[in-house]
Amino acid sequence: MFDKDKEEAIAGGFQKWNDQFQKQLAKTPEAKARFETISGLPVNPLYTPADVSGFDYLRDLGFPGQYPFTRGVQTDMYRGRFWTMRQYAGFGSAEDTNRRFRYLLEQGQTGLSVAFDLPTQIGYDSDHPLSLGEVGKVGVAIDSVRDLGVLFERIPLDQVSTSMTINSPASILTAMYLAIGGQNGIGPEQLRGTVQNDILKEYIARGTYIFPIRPAMRIVADIIGFCAKNMPQWNSISISGYHMREAGCTAVQEVAFTVADGITYVETALKAGLGVDDIAPRLSFFFAAHQDFFEEVAKFRAARRIWARIMKERFQAKNPRSWMLRYHVQTAGCSLTAQQPFLNILRTGYEALSAVLGGCQSLHTNSYDEALALPTEEAVQIALRTQQIIAYETGVTGTIDPLAGSFYVEHMTDRIETEVEEYLKRIEQMGGVIPAIETGYIQGEIANSAYEYQKKVETKDRIVVGVNRFQIEEPPPEGLLKVRQTVGELQTEKLRILRNERSGGAVRSSLDEIRRVARSTDNLMPAIIEAVKAEATIGEICDALREVFGEYRGNKSF
Amino acid sequence: MTKEKRIRVLIAKPGLDGHDRGVKVIARALRDAGMEVIYTGLRQTPEQVVGAAEQEDVDVLMLSSLSGAHNHLFPRIMEGLRKRNMDDILVLGGGIIPQDDIPALKTAGIREIFGPGTDTRTIIDFVRAHLAQT
Numbered sequence: 001m002f003d004k005d006k007e008e009a010i011a012g013g014f015q016k017w018n019d020q021f022q023k024q025l026a027k028t029p030e031a032k033a034r035f036e037t038i039s040g041l042p043v044n045p046l047y048t049p050a051d052v053s054g055f056d057y058l059r060d061l062g063f064p065g066q067y068p069f070t071r072g073v074q075t076d077m078y079r080g081r082f083w084t085m086r087q088y089a090g091f092g093s094a095e096d097t098n099r100r101f102r103y104l105l106e107q108g109q110t111g112l113s114v115a116f117d118l119p120t121q122i123g124y125d126s127d128h129p130l131s132l133g134e135v136g137k138v139g140v141a142i143d144s145v146r147d148l149g150v151l152f153e154r155i156p157l158d159q160v161s162t163s164m165t166i167n168s169p170a171s172i173l174t175a176m177y178l179a180i181g182g183q184n185g186i187g188p189e190q191l192r193g194t195v196q197n198d199i200l201k202e203y204i205a206r207g208t209y210i211f212p213i214r215p216a217m218r219i220v221a222d223i224i225g226f227c228a229k230n231m232p233q234w235n236s237i238s239i240s241g242y243h244m245r246e247a248g249c250t251a252v253q254e255v256a257f258t259v260a261d262g263i264t265y266v267e268t269a270l271k272a273g274l275g276v277d278d279i280a281p282r283l284s285f286f287f288a289a290h291q292d293f294f295e296e297v298a299k300f301r302a303a304r305r306i307w308a309r310i311m312k313e314r315f316q317a318k319n320p321r322s323w324m325l326r327y328h329v330q331t332a333g334c335s336l337t338a339q340q341p342f343l344n345i346l347r348t349g350y351e352a353l354s355a356v357l358g359g360c361q362s363l364h365t366n367s368y369d370e371a372l373a374l375p376t377e378e379a380v381q382i383a384l385r386t387q388q389i390i391a392y393e394t395g396v397t398g399t400i401d402p403l404a405g406s407f408y409v410e411h412m413t414d415r416i417e418t419e420v421e422e423y424l425k426r427i428e429q430m431g432g433v434i435p436a437i438e439t440g441y442i443q444g445e446i447a448n449s450a451y452e453y454q455k456k457v458e459t460k461d462r463i464v465v466g467v468n469r470f471q472i473e474e475p476p477p478e479g480l481l482k483v484r485q486t487v488g489e490l491q492t493e494k495l496r497i498l499r500n501e502r503s504g505g506a507v508r509s510s511l512d513e514i515r516r517v518a519r520s521t522d523n524l525m526p527a528i529i530e531a532v533k534a535e536a537t538i539g540e541i542c543d544a545l546r547e548v549f550g551e552y553r554g555n556k557s558f
Numbered sequence: 559m560t561k562e563k564r565i566r567v568l569i570a571k572p573g574l575d576g577h578d579r580g581v582k583v584i585a586r587a588l589r590d591a592g593m594e595v596i597y598t599g600l601r602q603t604p605e606q607v608v609g610a611a612e613q614e615d616v617d618v619l620m621l622s623s624l625s626g627a628h629n630h631l632f633p634r635i636m637e638g639l640r641k642r643n644m645d646d647i648l649v650l651g652g653g654i655i656p657q658d659d660i661p662a663l664k665t666a667g668i669r670e671i672f673g674p675g676t677d678t679r680t681i682i683d684f685v686r687a688h689l690a691q692t
Contacts, residue, residue, distance in 0.1 A: 044649070118573075339675055
């Protein structure tokens, strides 16, 4: 960064300062024995040009909207348009969630994000025995295309983008969304949004798998291929690190395992005969914004650079849009405390700021009550305002990648990239992500990190305000959101009506066709679209696929 | 001198909930504290949990749920244990369980609920103290 004479002068000056620093330490020891990021990367007292020697601005940073995109994927970033304010929401029935969606849009959010309940995510209808007690609890209950229609009532799908957190049944929800669009005169090419469709992380950290890995990957490729041809404004996958981070992994692992998953998806798509530049521009990503402020900013910048290099050099993608890591962020749910919950407003605020300084395209901010329940209207309003204050009041959006050039941040960006490459090499040597999952390697790394973190908290090496320090006596929380118990019964009645009104014959033959296509190597999407139009339920379609593919069995290691 | 029998613990994930960070951390902590720990894995029905508790002949059963299905699942597990005359097992709960729901769960036989922020040593001490009493 500086010429040799200057560098020597700075090194000399640093020596003098360090001598002074050591003298100070002898008088007053440092507050901690070891300073490190929340991920365990060492943190020095001071960073200088020496910590970024070899730094090449054009090679390592470049410019926004240009390879390697370290400074951001859009040329104008937030000067042109803020990130999408996209609050994850859903509970109860489609009517309940529709109301919450319209509230959030009225309050100024700029994109929708759908949370589905566990029966929906795992391909069980609301009246399935395994759905008892679970219907509508962690998200909205959707059994058929009728429910999705109610979900989006009075919401113009040609004007708002929708992200759907759905994985194993992502094909079905995509088909349903297409159907609802069609019912409203909106064509596939006009629909904007995302399906998460990231099945690998389900086996690793999230748990809403249905089928064994290989058939599930075939479905993922079918969705990516179908959307590439028919839905140019649709992100067919959101390759996620958030959930692995929530499961306890470090920032380095979060990027490493997400990028490794991404590599696996690209390879799978290529093997299925798709062209890299046909699919890569519509791959998207999803990361956490955790608590170690500068580590997170560095993490996002490193992730962009790593992915750009992989797409250009390893996969030989030619379209610059194929090199861009576009991503959504959610502030870290695992950082929220049940104790003194208003403090979560601050935690979320700082985390959101790191996401913005890191250059995300889309952001969800957690509500302060979410360590205890799904958010109330008041709580989610504050969460949304948190984003609006960053956008409109802090001034950080007025210039692009403002932390670039910080010796600490650039050093950390490089450090994270180096550590990530180590992991990628190791996973490659194992034969890729699928063997790394089957042997439990990735899950074990995550569990190790989670355990290390817990030990640090319990020894007070890491302080959690209100939990292991600054605790108070608190009355039990009041006014939390309660999802009514009757959603299951409501959905069961809707299913009864549905089965009476639809053509049983059309449903049966559509499910036969799904089974036939599943046994072939053809794309499943057309058959699923037909079944959805015939008003087959999510459970029925998934059962047809279960018959052909079988079910995944998780393991019991810890 | 009698050899102290190691405390046997079954940690279970009933229902569809896939959050397993807490159960894995607690499983390791209990194991490091000298207990024998078996983890059921995800997606356990109440019948599977009861069956595993019987098969593994455990002293302690820990139930984890973060998906809001605890009011449906936990009492069914307690009922299953009672039917097999296994209600002398120490049963504990954890995850996301609203305060309002705790009294009913305790009436059903769950001795204590350990929520977010609980120190693993609290759980270890509780288990040792309660088993020493029986």
